[in-house]
Amino acid sequence: MRLTILGSGTNVHPARAAAGYLVRTDRLFLMDFGPRTLMNLIKSGTDRHRITHILFSHFHADHFADFIPFFFDAVYHAKHVGRREDLTIIGPRGTKRLFGVMLHTVPGFGTAQFHTTIREVADRSFRIGKTHITARTVAHSPRLHCLGYRVRYGGKTLAYSGDAMYCDGLLALCRKADAAVLDCSFPENRPGPGHMHAGDCGRVAQEAGVKRLILSHFYPIAESRDVARQAGRRFDGRITVGRDLMTVRL
Numbered sequence: 001m002r003l004t005i006l007g008s009g010t011n012v013h014p015a016r017a018a019a020g021y022l023v024r025t026d027r028l029f030l031m032d033f034g035p036r037t038l039m040n041l042i043k044s045g046t047d048r049h050r051i052t053h054i055l056f057s058h059f060h061a062d063h064f065a066d067f068i069p070f071f072f073d074a075v076y077h078a079k080h081v082g083r084r085e086d087l088t089i090i091g092p093r094g095t096k097r098l099f100g101v102m103l104h105t106v107p108g109f110g111t112a113q114f115h116t117t118i119r120e121v122a123d124r125s126f127r128i129g130k131t132h133i134t135a136r137t138v139a140h141s142p143r144l145h146c147l148g149y150r151v152r153y154g155g156k157t158l159a160y161s162g163d164a165m166y167c168d169g170l171l172a173l174c175r176k177a178d179a180a181v182l183d184c185s186f187p188e189n190r191p192g193p194g195h196m197h198a199g200d201c202g203r204v205a206q207e208a209g210v211k212r213l214i215l216s217h218f219y220p221i222a223e224s225r226d227v228a229r230q231a232g233r234r235f236d237g238r239i240t241v242g243r244d245l246m247t248v249r250l
């Protein structure tokens, strides 16, 4: 399994794209698709027309906005350039409503010459090819259903928090994972609402028995502090500070 970080920042960050991750198993899929991650997907050398599934954690704009230019391009490609695989969009409650509106109202989207399936999931497991995926509800924003994902393939496990605070759902997702990509929005000494700080990330990784902690989803305030050192006070495994276009092999 290979993970490429397409975006390690948040909505408006001067140097990082917002949330987006490319995962390569027997399939090629995305977890979140925030602003500026589409350009990093192109820079990564990946054929974007081979992406068959997009898993969304929740619908704050920093996690899905690049779907719009991506899909517009996919429609054009399938019409004028070459065949495109069918696409499956997976996400929390609200996915059908949001993407139903987009696919029916954004000009051109309704004429796509490939099929798009929209699936809502909550606290259950499913497969994409031979890749086993578990979605779990995590605590992030009141009244908004938010998911994290656990991906298993080839004997390895990758966990992704989406946006999350410390919670039982997140601990279950991360349990004994080979790598966990966690929402490290803030440094420990400047915490904020709805997200973890670096110390929380270390705590989750330690309690869940994660092998490698990958810190990501940085707000600009996190740049001025040593978040790896802060997480390392709570976690004695390997810590990586995520950056755009970094690839991790599991």
Ligand SMILES: [Zn+2]
Residues within 6 Å of the ligand: 058, 060, 140, 141, 163
């Ligand atoms: Zn969010």
Ligand SMILES: [Zn+2]
Residues within 6 Å of the ligand: 010, 019, 060, 062, 063, 163, 217
């Ligand atoms: Zn976010």
